[in-house]
Amino acid sequence: MTTIKDVAKLANVSPSTVSRVLADSNRISQPTKERVRKAMEELDYYPNFLARSLITRASRTLGLVLSRPADSAFSNPFFPAILRGISQVTQSRQYNLLLVTTENPVEEEEQCLRMFSEKRVDGLILLTPRTNDLLIRSLTRVNCPFIVVGRATGKGCHSVNNDNIKAAYTAVSHLLSLGHRRIALLNGPESYTFCQDRYLGYCQALEDAGIPVESRLVRHGALTQEDGKKLTTLLLEQSPAPTAIFAVDDVMAFGVYKAASELGLTIPQDLSVVGFNDDPLASMVEPSLTTVKIPIMEMGNAAADMLIQLLEGGAPPPEFILASELVIRASCGKVL
Amino acid sequence: MTTIKDVAKLANVSPSTVSRVLADSNRISQPTKERVRKAMEELDYYPNFLARSLITRASRTLGLVLSRPADSAFSNPFFPAILRGISQVTQSRQYNLLLVTTENPVEEEEQCLRMFSEKRVDGLILLTPRTNDLLIRSLTRVNCPFIVVGRATGKGCHSVNNDNIKAAYTAVSHLLSLGHRRIALLNGPESYTFCQDRYLGYCQALEDAGIPVESRLVRHGALTQEDGKKLTTLLLEQSPAPTAIFAVDDVMAFGVYKAASELGLTIPQDLSVVGFNDDPLASMVEPSLTTVKIPIMEMGNAAADMLIQLLEGGAPPPEFILASELVIRASCGKVL
DNA sequence: TTGTAAGCGTTATCAA
DNA sequence: TTGATAACGCTTACAA
Numbered sequence: 001m002t003t004i005k006d007v008a009k010l011a012n013v014s015p016s017t018v019s020r021v022l023a024d025s026n027r028i029s030q031p032t033k034e035r036v037r038k039a040m041e042e043l044d045y046y047p048n049f050l051a052r053s054l055i056t057r058a059s060r061t062l063g064l065v066l067s068r069p070a071d072s073a074f075s076n077p078f079f080p081a082i083l084r085g086i087s088q089v090t091q092s093r094q095y096n097l098l099l100v101t102t103e104n105p106v107e108e109e110e111q112c113l114r115m116f117s118e119k120r121v122d123g124l125i126l127l128t129p130r131t132n133d134l135l136i137r138s139l140t141r142v143n144c145p146f147i148v149v150g151r152a153t154g155k156g157c158h159s160v161n162n163d164n165i166k167a168a169y170t171a172v173s174h175l176l177s178l179g180h181r182r183i184a185l186l187n188g189p190e191s192y193t194f195c196q197d198r199y200l201g202y203c204q205a206l207e208d209a210g211i212p213v214e215s216r217l218v219r220h221g222a223l224t225q226e227d228g229k230k231l232t233t234l235l236l237e238q239s240p241a242p243t244a245i246f247a248v249d250d251v252m253a254f255g256v257y258k259a260a261s262e263l264g265l266t267i268p269q270d271l272s273v274v275g276f277n278d279d280p281l282a283s284m285v286e287p288s289l290t291t292v293k294i295p296i297m298e299m300g301n302a303a304a305d306m307l308i309q310l311l312e313g314g315a316p317p318p319e320f321i322l323a324s325e326l327v328i329r330a331s332c333g334k335v336l
Numbered sequence: 337m338t339t340i341k342d343v344a345k346l347a348n349v350s351p352s353t354v355s356r357v358l359a360d361s362n363r364i365s366q367p368t369k370e371r372v373r374k375a376m377e378e379l380d381y382y383p384n385f386l387a388r389s390l391i392t393r394a395s396r397t398l399g400l401v402l403s404r405p406a407d408s409a410f411s412n413p414f415f416p417a418i419l420r421g422i423s424q425v426t427q428s429r430q431y432n433l434l435l436v437t438t439e440n441p442v443e444e445e446e447q448c449l450r451m452f453s454e455k456r457v458d459g460l461i462l463l464t465p466r467t468n469d470l471l472i473r474s475l476t477r478v479n480c481p482f483i484v485v486g487r488a489t490g491k492g493c494h495s496v497n498n499d500n501i502k503a504a505y506t507a508v509s510h511l512l513s514l515g516h517r518r519i520a521l522l523n524g525p526e527s528y529t530f531c532q533d534r535y536l537g538y539c540q541a542l543e544d545a546g547i548p549v550e551s552r553l554v555r556h557g558a559l560t561q562e563d564g565k566k567l568t569t570l571l572l573e574q575s576p577a578p579t580a581i582f583a584v585d586d587v588m589a590f591g592v593y594k595a596a597s598e599l600g601l602t603i604p605q606d607l608s609v610v611g612f613n614d615d616p617l618a619s620m621v622e623p624s625l626t627t628v629k630i631p632i633m634e635m636g637n638a639a640a641d642m643l644i645q646l647l648e649g650g651a652p653p654p655e656f657i658l659a660s661e662l663v664i665r666a667s668c669g670k671v672l
Numbered sequence: 673t674t675g676t677a678a679g680c681g682t683t684a685t686c687a688a
Numbered sequence: 689t690t691g692a693t694a695a696c697g698c699t700t701a702c703a704a
Contacts, residue, residue, distance in 0.1 A: 003697055014675045019699055029673060046453035050395065051697035054386040055680045061434075066423075080416060087402075087437040096456065097435045098397075101423040117382035119681095120432065225620070254620050280561070284590050286622040339681055350691045355683060365689060387681035391696045455697095 002043045011039035022047055053119070061096040062086070062307055063121035067108040067128070067135075076223060076251055077279045078296055079127075082149060085300020086125060093308055100124075109135050116144040123307045125149065129159075130191040147307045149299055151193040158310065160302045160320045162294040164194050167324040168201025168246070171274045171292050174326060175244045176209050179335035180272060184217040184235045184242035186228060186252050195220075198248045198276070217242055221252070228255020229262075236263060236271075243335055244272035250279035250291055253331075257285060268333030278327055287330035294324040338379045347375035358383055389455070397432040398422070398643055399457035403444040403464070403471075412559060412587060413615045414632055415463075418485060421636020422461060429644055436460075445471050452480040459643045461485065465495075466527040483643045485635055487529040494646065496638045496656045498630040500530050503660040504537025504582070507610045507628050510662060511580045512545050515671035516608060520553040520571045520578035522564060522588050531556075534584045534612070553578055557588070564591020565598075572599060572607075579671055580608035586615035586627055589667075593621060604669030614663055623666035630660040 004022075008015045013036060020028050021036040028036075039045075053059045064086060066079070090097045098121055102108040112135060115121045123145035129136065129152050136154045139146050152159040175183050185202045188195040203213050216238060221227030228247060232255060235242055247253035253275030257267065265271050267287055275282060278293035299322055306316040340358075344351045349372060356364050357372040364372075375381075389395045400422060402415070426433045434457055438444040448471060451457045459481035465472065465488050472490045475482050484495040511519050521538045524531040539549050552574060557563030564583060568591060571578055583589035589611030593603065601607050603623055611618060614629035635658055642652040 001697090004699095005697080015697090016676080016699075017674060020674085023699085027673060032673080044453075046450060048390070048697050049454035049456050050386050050390045051680085052699075053680095054384070054390060054682090054697085055699050057680080059386065083435075084437075087435060091437055097437075099419075099423060099433045099435055101420075101427055101433075114382060117380075118385035120385050225616070254617065257620065281590065281617045281620070284561070284593065284617070284621060337681090340683095341681080351681090352683080352692080353690060356690085359683085363689060368689080384681050387696085388683075389696095390681085390698090391683045393696080 002045050004045075004047065006043055007036065007039045007045050010043060011036045057119075058311075059096075059119055059122050060094065061098050061121045062090055062304065063098045063100045063112070063115050063124040065108065065112055065124055065126050065135075066099065066101045067105065067126070076249070076277075078277060081296035082127065082300040082303075085297035085302075086304045087300075088297075089301050089304035089308070093304075095304075095308060105134065109138055112144070113138060113142060116142065122311050123147075125303050125307055128192050128194065129153070131193060131196070145307065145310045147303045147310070149303050151197060153193070156318075158306055158316055158318055160299050160306065160322070162299065162322045162324050164197035164324075165201040165204070167276070167292045167294070167326075168198040168248075169205045170201075170324075170326050171246055171276070172202050172205035173209075174290070174328070175246065175272060175274060175332060176205060176211075178244075178272065178332055180244040181211060181335070182214075182217065182240060182242040183244045183246060184219070186231055186235075186245055186247040186256065187218060187220045188223045188248050188252070190220050195248055202246060223249045223251055225251055225255040225258065228252030229259045230255070232256045232259035233263070236260075236265070242271075244274070244332070246274045248276050250275040250277045250282050250289065253289055253291070254279075254281075254285065268331050272332040274326075274332060282327075283329065290329045290331045291327055292324050293327045295322050298322055338381050340381075340383065342379055343372065343375045343381050346379060347372045393455075394647075395432075395455055395458050396430065397434050397457045398426055398640065399434045399436045399448070399451050399460040401444065401448055401460055401462050401471075402435065402437045403441065403462070412585070412613075414613060417632035418463065418636040418639075421633035421638075422640045423636075424633075425637050425640035425644070429640075431640075431644060441470060445474055448480070449474060449478060452478065458647050459483075461639050461643055464528050464530065465489070467529060467532070481643065481646045483639045483646070485639050487533060489529070494642055494652055494654055496635050496642065496658070498635065498658050498660050500533035500660075501537040501540070503612070503628045503630070503662075504534040504584075505541045506537075506660075506662050507582055507612070508538050508541035509545075510626070510664070511582065511608060511610060511668060512541060512547075514580075514608065514668055516580040517547060517671070518550075518553065518576060518578040519580045519582060520555070522567055522571075522581055522583040522592065523554060523556045524559045524584050524588070526556050531584055538582060559585045559587055561587055561591040561594065564588030565595045566591070568592045568595035569599070572596075572601070578607075580610070580668070582610045584612050586611035586613045586618050586625060589625055589627070590615075590617075590621065604667050608668040610662075610668060618663075619665065626665045626667045627663055628660050629663045631658050634658055 004015045004018045007018045126148045129148050129150045148159040219231040221231050275289050275291035278291045282289040282291045309316040340351045340354045344354045462484045465484050465486045488495040555567040557567050611625050611627035614627045618625040618627045645652040
């Protein structure tokens with residue numbers, strides 16, 4: 001292992017001088033810098049990051065917490081997109097990205113506190129927060145800097161989010177404008193704030209149209225195709241059945257397609273569907289899926305940016321909201 | 337910051353004793369252990385990982401290298417699956433997972449060498465190797481332990497792979513058994529070894545059936561829907577046109593669907609399609625896609641397992657091959 | 673502009 | 689069974 005001492009010896013300077021060259025200090029003469037740099041190159045020297053972090057008290061590493069049960073966390077296209085957005089920033093800002101995967105909320109909290117307390121990460125990015133999120137409270141307690149992707153409830157929180165209420169409002173309004181009156185909501189787990197917000201938007205749109213919200217038309221399940229299918233079957237067995245379904249996630253919407261096909265219903269003639277996320281395959285399915293497109297990658301960018309700001313003493317805004325957009329395709333029809 | 341010294345003071349022992357308790361050394365008396373543990377708990381003590389790594393010369397961190405251009409690397413469902421497999425193992429074996437994302441081969445090599453030389457990671461997992469992969473050579477040169485997911489060419493390499501040649505052979509044989517004679521291959525970039533292997537299996541199957549390989553029926557492109565569509569259009573414009581297409585990736589196969597629909601061709605009546613990977617949405621598209629299912633998650637498990645073995649002085653097998661399976665759905669028809 | 677020396681929080685060596 | 693003491697490789701006063 002070649003250390004700073006080896007470089008110092010070869011360049012005929014002291015270790016501290018090498019360290020200063022490493023930091024490009026302006027208190028080192030140009031000729032010395034060059035000599036030291038040549039020595040570094042010759043020895044193929046890389047500074048030991050652990051030693052440096054130990055003393056600077058910064059690991060330059062961000063932790064990304066994947067807390068949802070693995071199957072839905074990984075298979076949902078939301079995940080690669082947000083990851084890509086985050087890694088773009090960490091890479092360009094010379095930060096590292098550590099993945100923290102957990103199976104349940106208890107383990108999640110343990111792991112996160114440990115990662116931070118052990119100085120492995122300088123801060124964390126959390127996805128899909130829940131109401132009264134325990135993790136958020138714990139992190140605040142130990143002064144761990146973090147950014148939440150989604151609506152965060154605690155005070156002193158920093159978050160990146162999209163306009164879920166408005167987005168859901170727009171989606172449901174679209175269905176209303178096509179003449180639908182019995183619009184069902186295929187929702188995810190109630191505990192997630194984004195599900196609550198999309199529910200709110202759904203209710204507001206109906207209310208503004210003078211239509212009461214019927215609880216029999218609102219269902220909750222996991223963000224999976226299976227649950228989407230199962231719940232759709234339940235929704236359509238009712239009488240009078242809904243003529244349209246707004247799913248809070250495209251993957252669930254694909255489950256609607258499955259259920260409709262099994263029940264012999266044709267989309268959009270017999271049933272209209274709107275999804276959420278603009279999954280790459282939303283345009284592939286038959287008929288192509290009308291869905292809300294959110295700038296997931298940009299949210300990842302913003303989250304990483306804000307966390308780094310926080311770590312470097314900046315003061316990012318407490319909340320950063322990105323706009324979504326309804327992408328109209330072929331899955332919605334008019335009610336005659 | 338509470339350190340080992342604070343714990344030592346509170347428990348009335350020396351720092352080295354605390355360190356031994358941390359390691360659960362059997363040379364410490366039970367009462368002392370309990371006293372020290374109580375002190376740790378009271379102080380909410382977490383050992384500083386950087387300090388520990390510095391002296392033990394092990395970061396207990398694996399690096400996962402994402403080198404393909406970001407768009408295809410992240411959007412392909414292969415990625416979340418392999419990631420999940422890897423993280424399952426790192427989590428249970430108490431290792432960390434660092435993501436190394438790069439945009440091009442040059443940057444890829446720089447980053448990887450740096451991560452290892454700076455002691456940020458103990459070893460690396462590489463995805464989708466190319467022939468004469470420069471990175472593999474560099475890592476070997478600096479003695480960086482690594483595992484390749486895919487077929488690796490260098491000697492001394494350890495790799496996890498699936499039976500690509502056989503899998504492609506089976507897929508094409510399936511089409512042959514349905515009476516197809518003009519079977520096109522929709523291939524990915526030639527430089528990837530998995531593309532070469534699937535090409536080999538394709539050729540062998542044709543050969544064994546006494547059908548010459550026509551270069552006009554073999555196309556290369558990116559592993560994207562767009563390229564799948566574009567190349568399919570080119571394939572089908574020819575005369576005589578292929579009656580079946582074997583795509584080396586489901587995402588490309590979805591592009592075939594798009595092209596067919598635009599050209600007014602019905603799958604499977606006018607065109608048969610076989611994909612690769614068993615993307616979660618292969619069963620969703622209409623008609624559902626016949627595809628080769630590979631145990632991606634298990635490959636991730638194996639890769640992480642082997643790397644950890646390597647790091648802990650074990651001797652994993654140089655190559656570990658997992659079997660794939662053809663999932664027959666509705667996208668292939670008989671030739672009349 | 674450069675060097676000396678202390679210290680970051682651990683583990684490891686040796687002695688008691 | 690435990691405790692001093694010296695590393696690990698770096699940065700950073702403080703001195704020169």
